[in-house]
Amino acid sequence: MAGNTIGRLFAVTSFGESHGAALGCVVDGCPPGLELSEADLQVDVDRRRPGTSQFTSQRREPDTVRILSGVFEGRTTGTPIGILVANEDQRARDYEKIKDRFRPGHADYTYQQKYGFRDYRGGGRSSARETVVRVAAGAIARKFLRERLQIVIHGYLAQMGPIVLQPVNPQAAYDNPFFCPDPSRVKELEDFIWRLREAGDSIGARVTVIAKGVPPGWGEPVFERLDADLASAMMGINAVKGVEIGAGFKAVEQRGSEHRDEMTPQGFKSNHAGGVLGGISSGQDIVVSLALKPTSSITLPGQTIDIHGAPVEIATTGRHDPCVGFRATPIAEAMLALVLMDHYLRFRAQCADVVLTTPVITHR
Amino acid sequence: MAGNTIGRLFAVTSFGESHGAALGCVVDGCPPGLELSEADLQVDVDRRRPGTSQFTSQRREPDTVRILSGVFEGRTTGTPIGILVANEDQRARDYEKIKDRFRPGHADYTYQQKYGFRDYRGGGRSSARETVVRVAAGAIARKFLRERLQIVIHGYLAQMGPIVLQPVNPQAAYDNPFFCPDPSRVKELEDFIWRLREAGDSIGARVTVIAKGVPPGWGEPVFERLDADLASAMMGINAVKGVEIGAGFKAVEQRGSEHRDEMTPQGFKSNHAGGVLGGISSGQDIVVSLALKPTSSITLPGQTIDIHGAPVEIATTGRHDPCVGFRATPIAEAMLALVLMDHYLRFRAQCADVVLTTPVITHR
Amino acid sequence: MAGNTIGRLFAVTSFGESHGAALGCVVDGCPPGLELSEADLQVDVDRRRPGTSQFTSQRREPDTVRILSGVFEGRTTGTPIGILVANEDQRARDYEKIKDRFRPGHADYTYQQKYGFRDYRGGGRSSARETVVRVAAGAIARKFLRERLQIVIHGYLAQMGPIVLQPVNPQAAYDNPFFCPDPSRVKELEDFIWRLREAGDSIGARVTVIAKGVPPGWGEPVFERLDADLASAMMGINAVKGVEIGAGFKAVEQRGSEHRDEMTPQGFKSNHAGGVLGGISSGQDIVVSLALKPTSSITLPGQTIDIHGAPVEIATTGRHDPCVGFRATPIAEAMLALVLMDHYLRFRAQCADVVLTTPVITHR
């Protein structure tokens, strides 16, 4: 496959461009019998939707999710679930100005040099708009994990530029446009964003996503490890430049006596591992952090080249987010759900009849 | 596949345990006609070999690489290359003591809970010894990339605990056991390791690997992006807890005006992207960094449980490295080579006949 | 993937049910720069369309193909091509009567026992209607093969029940509803079908498809051989029970001195191989034959069971073809095109830089 499918057993194949007729995906491998409606998907999709606050892109898309197949009488049938989201607010005229020049930090140049030409309208396939179908597909996985296995996934903004946020109230992340888990600091973020917008600049962010309730044993040990698949899934989100599991880069300065999570019959004494040991889930919370780069679509002019290789200047004036980071939160949650769902199916394929002799220790 | 294969077109399937008869792999998809001998593989394998200095595990393995198939009259035939490395210094008795208890921070517990039982000898399949075949396979990819496409890969230790190293002389990384790119600081590392060993503890590390000469256009845009595949490959190395491409987590605090790599006809003005834009190589150097956790095999005793769930104490006394980080350098180089090779083949499968109209700008 | 994707590099992922909202597919991996319009797909789709003659199912579907993505300014972009065919003539009421009982010879019972329940409307996912998207996808492959590589694919009805047909005029197969390659015998087929319909019965068929112009070297030698992939693709067409390459089952009674295709500088002296030797194309015509079973949807009553396991009688009265065989012709052509396209890309991935020293002998 040319890179538009993720997952071995719970497989999502994505298609569509920012300004084409529609975005869509096919979810193949979903277990039959799961109650599912378009509304189940819409909830998550609405959380990533642009234009829902003044702090995000002003593109107006209703992002209405349609299920075209794979669901009958309210339940999944086990056959592929076709999902479609029409593009309605296309305004392709906005992009004529970048038709002949490459935005630095974007995929314009790399698409041009890979394929020989490109759909320049809004970034075409490289637009973050593509992630709407990942969120829709992720909602299916998430529902299954939650309803059948009591696995709960949530994410939040952990840092925006210099502002480091603590998850004092993770649930609160769903109540503000920044996915900020500390309601007391939302105002600070607002002010920061406004100053950035005035400066015509943008900022990076860190997002953390967590899955609680994953049992031990998921993940392949060598190449398709749970952590490796998570790294791939997260690095595949637009603008992500780094991925950490558990302690992540903090582990560089840790000692073994600190990092190793000691075990007791009551559970692990810490979770530096981020829930993965040797590529396999340990029963601890799965904790993944992402670094998102500042968007390159800023009004401060910069140097670039045109499609003939000549030097030109560029400044973006379209509808863009000053910080893409926080909007990645529901996307990262979806990717986490997709990876876990796939590994659950893989686990039961190979190990469904394993009889455990060691008790599973309490999570922590 | 149950997770022991990496790569779509240049595919490596690995097998073997730390204390089994042998480790091996099958390299499938290598283009025919590449001159190849066992010596070509041995060079890289020798660089990762344990027991070559007093700073690494004292296991004595000659790690002699045999090619069993796929090479005829000194050239690859296009059929699968079978590779075998026999285990000779097995000393399984060393591991009897951990037969019934789980080492914290290791895969002992997760293997047990996934498969119902485990090969406890030296970590079995979860041992870093498995990476010997990745290095052997990577050597084939590396040779192809170097000879046919002038792509050069090198890696170095970028940090060990608090000691941050600058690549003042990357070539020097091959001349000391730490893969330290700054010869003036090797003594400092030695002292640090000795103090750790006395303390019975271990430390994390950061390793950086770079590929120079990768042309623009490699990598799929959405899921099997070049950066996503690199993240997966690197996170799949034992002990890795974080992966960065280019600026990585530094991007969280960067502004767009700083991070975006402006373009001129003479090349990119910077390389915060780490050579990947929109999942596709840009022609800049590919730069990947890894965070490696401190090994949990330390002599400081710690709490754990046994296979019946009862609390016990554990202290490791076998042959282990106080820092696994630097030894990951040749492994990370191999993984980088494998990912690039795979994407080269994928690129030419889809885009071999693309005619470029935009000039490729000079690397930087 | 749960079985709805075909192809490694030119990959088609199908979705949709007979009476759902739509059928569709995603074609991933198409080389960029191919001129493509919806009309290019419609031509082939119209050839398989039901309701175009009195000899086929009377379901009225316009089968209008829409391209949702992957084509920009009239050319493929290299990104996934989303294809949609809406279901318009759904008449689900026709199928209420089979809601609670299993049609013998259909997938009703097997779907029920695999998934626990089924979309009973018109066979749901098991309906031959699903093949409309295979034909649409195949049209893309076919266009590429024809325009870039001068490979021409054609198929015809080789046998219907006792009536064996010779390809006296293969082009004529496109001018009659039976895909009969011998215009002089069309009347005979018509009469035969009418008698079957009166008898309330159905009949099997044999279809042959041929690709001319395939160069030597396509196909992997061991498992993903060209002939193995063709066998899989053809056996995956609804109602197919047998597949032959070249001499096929005739080879059972042949002697080696007859079967082996002797070679001369002017070409092969025969083509018993059907264009594949050792799993790899030989430059001879690729010749594949399919056995299609008689449809089980007949008006003659038969014994079956209901969903509770009780015995019941069944007789089909819906819109069905007395012979599905001839309608498989454009589907088999499409599958042949898909397999060849995939292997072309695989060939150039691994062997793009092979320099041949042996002259390619003339096709025969």
Add this chain to the structure above:
Amino acid sequence: MAGNTIGRLFAVTSFGESHGAALGCVVDGCPPGLELSEADLQVDVDRRRPGTSQFTSQRREPDTVRILSGVFEGRTTGTPIGILVANEDQRARDYEKIKDRFRPGHADYTYQQKYGFRDYRGGGRSSARETVVRVAAGAIARKFLRERLQIVIHGYLAQMGPIVLQPVNPQAAYDNPFFCPDPSRVKELEDFIWRLREAGDSIGARVTVIAKGVPPGWGEPVFERLDADLASAMMGINAVKGVEIGAGFKAVEQRGSEHRDEMTPQGFKSNHAGGVLGGISSGQDIVVSLALKPTSSITLPGQTIDIHGAPVEIATTGRHDPCVGFRATPIAEAMLALVLMDHYLRFRAQCADVVLTTPVITHR
């Protein structure tokens, strides 16, 4: 992958050439906990071994199977099972004479034109000797299917040239070198073979393999159907030119009223389907037949070309079988086991928690 891996979840990756150091494979995805020894594999391997009767190739190979990994304390661990069979009787000198010319009907020419050169010793990778590892891998699948699921697989020679054999005593097929299921006709086969050998010629064959006890529900409905995967697996055996499921090509002349297998609470009334409906197992016996071409390695001289394209004559004088057909019996059994095992794991991945409401009808 470049075609040397079969199976999605129970995946076998094969390597090795006829006259290289060894043949081998990696079996990935085997459920943990299966009791397994080298002797379990040797039994099946011995059944396909050459040199065991005067009616087969006289190459002397002990074909001793070694398990290198994935088994610990007598049970599979869930990690990859590395399997090795050393080549001992290589006699490469026998093949010098075909170094520069292509044997008609063999893969010599196609390998040369795909890869630019070839390992000419005994056919290299294209030799049927490669199938030894398929049989070894198949033995693992077969043991699991038999011990855990009571599925029994057996095969027999159904036809050799004009001699059609009835399975009057399928067990007897294991007691004679021809895998003939009718002991009364073994002498007839012997005489036929002797006459062929005197004539310097060879003959084709038909082999049938059957699996009893497969429950309904295995197989994906559209592309990776059980029948499609069987077709691929069987067509991938050397010399196979045709594959049938159930009635196969007989279905061409059957009427629907005859072919459809009517259903009763006591079971199916017939088995024209060969155990597969809509790509999914029905609970009937799985019945697959293969057409094997006559070997082209005969002493009757024939026309061919050399590697420079010049016309030459060729006559084979090495160690070859006058009929390869019957030797395919254990190979086809192994392939059947591998496909079923893979689909069992796929089935339980997606459908492990399906609750059936319809009773499973008795097999027939």
